[in-house]
Amino acid sequence: MIHPRIIVVENPEEMGAVAADQFEALIQTKPAALLGLATGSTPIPLYRELVKRANEGKIDFSRIRSANLDEYKGLSPDHPQSYRKFMQDHLFDHVSIKPENTIVPDGLTEDVDAMCAAYEAQIEAWGGVDLQLLGIGHDGHIGFNEPDDHFPAMTHEVKLAEMTIEANKRFFDSVDDVPKAAFTMGIGTIMAARKVLLIVTGADKKEILRQTFWGPVTPQVPATILQFHPNVVLICDKAAYPF
Ligand code: PGA
Numbered sequence: 001m002i003h004p005r006i007i008v009v010e011n012p013e014e015m016g017a018v019a020a021d022q023f024e025a026l027i028q029t030k031p032a033a034l035l036g037l038a039t040g041s042t043p044i045p046l047y048r049e050l051v052k053r054a055n056e057g058k059i060d061f062s063r064i065r066s067a068n069l070d071e072y073k074g075l076s077p078d079h080p081q082s083y084r085k086f087m088q089d090h091l092f093d094h095v096s097i098k099p100e101n102t103i104v105p106d107g108l109t110e111d112v113d114a115m116c117a118a119y120e121a122q123i124e125a126w127g128g129v130d131l132q133l134l135g136i137g138h139d140g141h142i143g144f145n146e147p148d149d150h151f152p153a154m155t156h157e158v159k160l161a162e163m164t165i166e167a168n169k170r171f172f173d174s175v176d177d178v179p180k181a182a183f184t185m186g187i188g189t190i191m192a193a194r195k196v197l198l199i200v201t202g203a204d205k206k207e208i209l210r211q212t213f214w215g216p217v218t219p220q221v222p223a224t225i226l227q228f229h230p231n232v233v234l235i236c237d238k239a240a241y242p243f
Contacts (some may be wrong), residue, residue, distance in 0.1 A: 016045030036132030069143035070184035107181035130192035140221035144184035153188035210242035
């Protein structure tokens with residue numbers, strides 16, 4: 001196995017600053033980089049820091065492209081819990097990134113296969129993902145790639161695991177309002193990124209983080225595939241670090 005570069009930080013705020021350093025370094029050397037972006041609670045301190053640095057003139061987003069990992073099926077871009085809306089609220093509306101340079105899977109698509117193929121094609125047209133940001137679910141999902149008997153290659157539709165629906169109900173009025181399906185980049189899409197940045201905070205993620213890098217590689221814990229990625233940086237806080 002290829003061990004990731006591991007950076008252990010004190011708390012989520014420090015994770016945000018250290019992860020922002022990774023983005024700042026990339027954008028300085030490649031101003032039109034393609035960023036693979038993630039939603040969820042974990043990246044919020046990172047996005048706060050990126051907005052701050054953009055406003056201070058330290059990071060220029062005007063030529064940056066971005067492709068998000070996933071989107072709920074059936075949610076419109078302006079639905080309060082859609083991942084498009086999350087990205088607008090936490091990053092895009094506060095930096096100079098051009099709307100046409102940001103893509104999130106279309107939750108309302110009527111032609112799933114065509115939407116997924118076009119998503120992959122756009123990533124390829126932009127030269128591939130330079131830096132893929134990832135959080136991790138308690139079941140080891142990355143993007144919305146849930147435990148399965150194989151590693152799905154490309155952007156596709158998924159049925160969400162019960163554990164994921166439970167974990168995400170906090171954002172909705174009730175568990176019944178959580179969409180049961182989503183669109184996500186595949187494991188192959190993620191593994192094709194030149195560099196992967198996994199951010200993990202909180203004691204509740206300690207056990208899944210241990211399994212991810214120090215357990216057997218299996219599609220039952222999708223994040224374990226990262227053991228085979230040649231350029232992974234893990235930033236975790238002390239609470240999540242398994243040792
Ligand atoms: P979280 O989600 O950051 O809200 O814990 C992570 C994930 O489900 O990938």
